[in-house]
Amino acid sequence: MTVVRRAAVLTVLVCLLSPGEGRGQQERNGLPGGVLALWGAVAGTGLAVVYISPPGEGWLVSDEVALPFGVVLGLGTALLANAAASDIDSSAGRRPRFRVTAGTGGKLDLDYSVGYRHPIGPRTELDAAILIMNDTWEQFETQTRCGILGCITGTYLTGYSYQQSVTALVRGIHHFSATSSWNPTVAVGGGPTVVHFESKSGESRHTGLLLDAGAGIERGHRYRWTATTGVRVTPIGSSDEATVDDFTWYVRLGVALGG
Numbered sequence: 001m002t003v004v005r006r007a008a009v010l011t012v013l014v015c016l017l018s019p020g021e022g023r024g025q026q027e028r029n030g031l032p033g034g035v036l037a038l039w040g041a042v043a044g045t046g047l048a049v050v051y052i053s054p055p056g057e058g059w060l061v062s063d064e065v066a067l068p069f070g071v072v073l074g075l076g077t078a079l080l081a082n083a084a085a086s087d088i089d090s091s092a093g094r095r096p097r098f099r100v101t102a103g104t105g106g107k108l109d110l111d112y113s114v115g116y117r118h119p120i121g122p123r124t125e126l127d128a129a130i131l132i133m134n135d136t137w138e139q140f141e142t143q144t145r146c147g148i149l150g151c152i153t154g155t156y157l158t159g160y161s162y163q164q165s166v167t168a169l170v171r172g173i174h175h176f177s178a179t180s181s182w183n184p185t186v187a188v189g190g191g192p193t194v195v196h197f198e199s200k201s202g203e204s205r206h207t208g209l210l211l212d213a214g215a216g217i218e219r220g221h222r223y224r225w226t227a228t229t230g231v232r233v234t235p236i237g238s239s240d241e242a243t244v245d246d247f248t249w250y251v252r253l254g255v256a257l258g259g
């Protein structure tokens with residue numbers, strides 16, 4: 001999980017830092033579609049890397065398919081935001097956006113999402129994203145194990161659980177201010193989810209509905225840096241080992257790039 005977490009954080013940092021480098025020129029002339037597409041491909045690659053953890057599982061799609069699928073998803077989402085904003089003034093704050101976020105929280109190691117946000121009212125937006133959440137637990141113990149060649153004392157993996165969910169999440173976003181550069185928001189939504197659980201006792205898969213509610217701050221005009229905290233619950237009637245029925249809190253950082 002360490003490599004996956006670093007990759008996800010690096011992806012978000014690239015997206016966070018890049019808009020600021022040429023912000024003034026971009027707000028005057030508009031962000032080139034090719035540049036936004038590149039960010040989309042990078043973000044989609046991050047989504048695939050988070051899914052391939054641990055490697056070799058291939059529980060929903062194979063690891064080989066996950067990478068091109070992630071790239072195409074990120075690229076397509078970025079191009080959709082760019083095309084939807086083609087008739088909007090480049091300086092307008094209210095515009096379609098390509099969004100990527102990463103976070104952590106209770107009962108999960110890492111979550112990562114790539115999505116599209118579209119304005120539907122004066123202070124309201126609709127946000128649709130693919131969200132992947134990972135939770136890994138491992139227990140190591142020092143034991144002496146004996147065999148034909150004698151006894152060896154070492155550290156052994158004695159218990160583990162790997163849980164991953166993939167969700168198509170749709171949320172409504174309400175902005176308390178239409179013009180402030182520091183923009184407080186609330187979001188409520190949900191979507192279908194598939195959860196894969198693996199432990200020493202076996203594997204299982206469950207489907208259900210994830211419910212999400214959160215509050216956040218967005219900083220910026222056309223390009224927005226986002227910070228969100230909230231809670232999620234997934235009522236799916238899971239097995240006793242899977243803890244997805246309980247409330248889970250999260251904190252997330254990301255960027256929403258206007259097309």
